[in-house]
Amino acid sequence: MYLVTVHGNLLIILAVSSESHLHTPMYFFLTNLSFVDICFTSTTVPKMLVNIHSQSKGISYIHCFTQVYFFMFFAGIDDFLLTVMAFDRFVAICHPLNYTVIMNPQLCVLLVLMSWIIMFCFSLIHVVLLKQLTFSIVTEIPHFFCEVAQLYKVSSSDTLISIIVMYVSTALVVVFPVTGILYSYSQIVSTLMRMSSVNKYKAFSTCGSHLCVVSLFYGTALGVYLSSAVTRSPQGSTIASVMYTGHPHAEPLHLA
Template identity: 60%
Template sequence: MEPGNGTQIAEFLLGGFSEEPELQPLLFGLFLSMYLITMIGNLLIILAIISDSHLHTPMYFFLSILSFSDICLTSTTVPKMLVNIQTQSKVITYADCIIQMFFFLFFAALDDFLLTVMAYDRYVAICHPLHYMVIMNPRLCTLLVLLSWVMSVLNSLSNTLMALRLSFCTHVEIPHFFCELNQVVHLACSDTFINDIVLYFAAGVLAGGPFFGIIYSYSKIVSSIRAISSAKGKCKAFSTCTSHLSVVSLFYCTVLGVYLSAATTGSSHSSAAASVMYTVVTPMLNPFIYSLRNKDIKRVLKRYLGRKL
């Protein structure tokens, strides 16, 4: 069959998780609950940081941006999935698929870069505490966030533009619950060699650069903590990193789990189920990790919620 031009494709079909009718209400309720928890939890973190002047520090500034990014990351995929489940439709238009792909890649990369920036912030706070406010000044913090946004846009734009050049045949069902780049590329009838090169290069930069940046920061942090003489001082220094370290571990372990499960099982539906971990579960758990492990956040949330009630 002759491949058609990619711009002539009217729509794709999203395979989702299951076609069993009796499972659809369960899936709808489950993902709606997770989405609402993610929205409310991250919004509370942002409101707590904005409302309390004691939290107007670089660490909480980066945390508020991460919470905003988590809200947007989940919002790029879950609402469309909920609409499709409710209407019993799998359809997503070509334009909506490209837009969803762009914003998903953007906010996923932004999460990755922000976690690296937060690791650098913890490195400065522990290794250079006397110069912390001088080094992490508002200008540098804004610059780091802007750089993260620019890098994320470049990654998302390059992959999305490469996807626009592809041609598709009549089989346009994506075995996923959203327009995942790799799945869309593999549906193409045209040659995808250049797309694969760009995809693997971007994945290497996004996975390798930030990951080694985080590892380097924490290696310096561990060295500084070991040099502290008192056990109380060591615990206090390490406690400032536990929340961030938990989020980093959760993010990288879930992403690694997705690709390992896809490689071992070879099933696209298994990959879709595993993708829920870093697209839905991780953004939902991040507010709980930071609020439960952070006395300042807990104090402000208790006061804020108590005043509202």
């Protein structure tokens, strides 16, 4: 699954880079999404493969916190890029005559750059909060990678402030992108209702795959974070995490 994910996204990047007629805002965002997906998957899978090969479930504190940072960093950028792609489709369908003016190269680069900057700060805050906590000499993480909510649960420190910050910041990072996606598609649907059948099909074909990815990614990711506060067993969140990380293997780690 890891190799398919990496090679599939690399093929997308190569295809867009080699074809001049694909140098449009939509494919620019798709290329960035493919690159981030490779990085996102690579934050956890290589370490998991090493653990499987060595029959060891151990992970150091430094490696664990690094994994937390980059996992949140790339997952958040994924969120924002999906929102930006929804906005791109909104402009293309609802304002086709002004599309090239609105979605100019400067705006496209700015939108991607803002996503990176926001998630750099967001991820850094959580790593700083984690470094203030204490853990046992050998701590078992009931997850197959270092997931921040599970680390708060196994910490021997008072994590109330950290958990509050996690839920507030996660809500802000998730609510705004989801709101942007919902608004974009509400306007798209409203516009599609006034189109002919042929144009409706063409417009829907550009949005269908994006909607599937949005539903799968946001649905499972939100399920993990919303259920982690009310469930006693990590099994449900682990299964959901497999869906949005693409990992078929789920064994608990030992933090040491």
